[in-house]
Amino acid sequence: MIPLSRRSTRKEVNRGSWTAEEDQKLAQVIEIHGPKRWKFVATKAGLNRCGKSCRLRWMNYLRPNIKRGNISDQEEDLILRLHRLLGNRWSLIAGRLPGRTDNEIKNYWNSHLSKKIKQRERQNRAVSKAEQESSDTKNIQIMEMNALTIGREDASKCEQSFKSGFNGDEFFDCSSDEGPLNLEWMNKFLEMDESWFTLHDI
DNA sequence: AAGTATACCAACCGCGAGCGC
């Protein structure tokens, strides 16, 4: 049964799913006249379909050498690599995969691969966020330690600057009204014993 | 078993390019 939404809404042409009979008629005409002049083919086949619809049916379903069924791992890998290279150029990608149609690859991408990629991106983001947070925590701990052991004022300035997006040029700007920061604490910091890091699990 | 959500995929639509007149 032809689905409601794909039944003819305009009286001129059939729409919706193709029947076996229609497929057969179309294939017969194409065998004689070739897969071109689709409007002519549609008329010649006695199909109440537009040329466009006939072309699509032939290209995606009736054409010989069409490979149907599951996309292999190798094909999937190739699609991924080609998509990275070409973007949504489905016909070009399909051209590199014998027997596969652009529509099939597009569908496969939209239903499988795009999700896989999104999932992978989410994982990558989570990993880099965790790494960033861990690195931030370590840096803040170092600064807190400095505040306790050396110049509290300078270290707190450093921490503040770090939290609001560290900018080296700004932080070490000697032209400011305040004059150059007292970097003595940093020298002391650089001289610190490695054991402190172990002690603080950094 | 029934209802709902999600996945899959065939087909449609709109647009732009190419071609002949």
Add this chain to the structure above:
DNA sequence: GGCGCTCGCGGTTGGTATACT
């Protein structure tokens, strides 16, 4: 150059199948 036609492409729709609750 302008127009109409055909073709091909990519995005979208919506029916069906399957999974889940």
